Amino acid sequence: MRYQAPRGTYDILPEEQAYWQFIKTRAAGICRLYGYQRIDTPIFEDAGLFMRSIGEETDIVQKEMYTFDDRGGDQLTLRPEGTASVCRAYMEHGMHNLTQPVRLFYITQIFRYERPQAGRFRQHWQFGAEAIGSSDPSLDAESIDMAWSLYQSLGLQGLVLKLNSIGCRNCRPPYLKTLKDYYSQKIDQLCPDCKRRVETNTLRLLDCKNESCIPLTAQAPKSTDYLCEECGEHFDSLKKYLNILGRDFEVDHRLVRGLDYYTKTVFEIQPPGAKGAQSTIGGGGRYDDLIEELGGKSTPAVGFGTGFERIILNLKNQGIEIPSEDSPSTFVAFLGEDAKDKAMEYVARIRREGMGAILASGNRSLKAQMRQANTLKANHTIIIGEDEIRDNVVMLRDMSGGEQQRLGFDEVLKLLKG
Numbered sequence: 001m002r003y004q005a006p007r008g009t010y011d012i013l014p015e016e017q018a019y020w021q022f023i024k025t026r027a028a029g030i031c032r033l034y035g036y037q038r039i040d041t042p043i044f045e046d047a048g049l050f051m052r053s054i055g056e057e058t059d060i061v062q063k064e065m066y067t068f069d070d071r072g073g074d075q076l077t078l079r080p081e082g083t084a085s086v087c088r089a090y091m092e093h094g095m096h097n098l099t100q101p102v103r104l105f106y107i108t109q110i111f112r113y114e115r116p117q118a119g120r121f122r123q124h125w126q127f128g129a130e131a132i133g134s135s136d137p138s139l140d141a142e143s144i145d146m147a148w149s150l151y152q153s154l155g156l157q158g159l160v161l162k163l164n165s166i167g168c169r170n171c172r173p174p175y176l177k178t179l180k181d182y183y184s185q186k187i188d189q190l191c192p193d194c195k196r197r198v199e200t201n202t203l204r205l206l207d208c209k210n211e212s213c214i215p216l217t218a219q220a221p222k223s224t225d226y227l228c229e230e231c232g233e234h235f236d237s238l239k240k241y242l243n244i245l246g247r248d249f250e251v252d253h254r255l256v257r258g259l260d261y262y263t264k265t266v267f268e269i270q271p272p273g274a275k276g277a278q279s280t281i282g283g284g285g286r287y288d289d290l291i292e293e294l295g296g297k298s299t300p301a302v303g304f305g306t307g308f309e310r311i312i313l314n315l316k317n318q319g320i321e322i323p324s325e326d327s328p329s330t331f332v333a334f335l336g337e338d339a340k341d342k343a344m345e346y347v348a349r350i351r352r353e354g355m356g357a358i359l360a361s362g363n364r365s366l367k368a369q370m371r372q373a374n375t376l377k378a379n380h381t382i383i384i385g386e387d388e389i390r391d392n393v394v395m396l397r398d399m400s401g402g403e404q405q406r407l408g409f410d411e412v413l414k415l416l417k418g
Contacts, residue, residue: 007122008116018324023312027105027107027150030150038105040106041106046076047075049077052294053294054260055261058201059193059258060259081259082130083261084290087291090299095132100134106127106129107126119307127306135300140264140285140286141241144247154320156311158272158318159270161247161249162255162267163267164224164252164254164267165235166223167226168289171231172226175223176203183198190205190212194213206256207257224253234265235265266286267285271317282307283304328355328356329356329379330355330382331360343359346394349413374399379398380416381399383396388406396412396415
């Protein structure tokens with residue numbers, strides 16, 4: 001073929017749609033339980049929004065964003081993550097005037113120029129939830145509990161919650177200096193990216209997945225040892241609330257996440273035995289300074305995101321069966337042009353009663369039409385021929401047992417409704 005889906009993208013075929021619908025339905029249901037309302041933002045934004053929020057020295061901004069100039073000369077970027085857009089909408093529409101916190105969720109597509117592999121694509125679907133306007137650590141616990149509840153509702157098992165606090169703008173600088181001093185003494189052991197990060201993005205040194213760098217993180221200084229009194233109390237309260245909610249967790253001092261806007265709480269939920277691009281199924285944290293960085297008032301917030309593709313990968317790995325999408329349960333077959341006219345009338349009446357129906361197409365034999373009904377997994381087939389038209393009835397066939405009966409069409413409608 002001359003044309004194919006671009007590298008790092010894919011088509012969601014009909015047989016795969018059930019997974020997407022399953023996750024969307026469960027996610028929306030969880031949001032209702034926790035009081036989150038849906039928001040949809042544009043698929044592209046001013047490039048400066050993401051450069052300012054994510055951090056100009058992050059890999060996302062440096063290597064992964066799809067940025068372009070439009071015909072008006074504006075520099076735009078396809079959305080590489082969801083939080084910044086929600087914060088922009090929060091400011092633009094005066095949501096600070098609403099009762100705080102404002103709880104919002106989204107289901108959207110994300111674009112990043114990454115090396116494609118299982119669980120990581122250049123275009124992927126993400127579900128995210130943001131709670132904006134409160135610094136209460138119980139809201140951090142709620143965000144984590146909400147993410148965990150989603151995965152539970154999908155049937156996923158064996159997940160692990162990793163937790164850390166990376167401090168705030170007051171206590172982080174001394175920690176970063178200590179961390180930089182530690183890695184500066186080991187510069188020869190670092191990968192090329194980490195050699196650059198020592199000067200440009202020190203915190204991300206802890207997140208490197210390169211085999212040469214991983215051993216160095218075990219002895220690296222811990223952010224939790226440098227927390228100020230406020231951050232320490234916030235982290236202790238969060239752990240207390242998670243215990244109240246019955247959510248087990250592991251404190252992991254190497255956990256920092258990949259975006260510069262995080263403060264205090266960061267967390268990830270990881271599937272069993274996963275590595276590399278599949279090592280995390282979802283995660284998030286607190287970003288108390290982001291809205292202020294974007295030009296708004298100081299506004300604390302917390303949230304999380306999870307990729308559909310990662311969820312589906314784990315559903316398949318764990319052999320979890322999902323409900324299949326409902327397909328039309330009635331197939332209408334016909335023999336002859338007059339019978340086709342009557343079949344079209346009956347199919348329309350079935351659909352107007354709120355039931356699914358498929359009309360046979362073409363002029364295939366009855367045997368071929370019945371094979372099509374079986375392929376479509378129809379529960380019933382209505383058969384119309386010359387005799388049925390003459391007697392003003394139809395033949396109704398139960399596809400599971402093979403029983404047939406001649407009935408008036410109004411009787412058939414009552415039976416199908418039942």
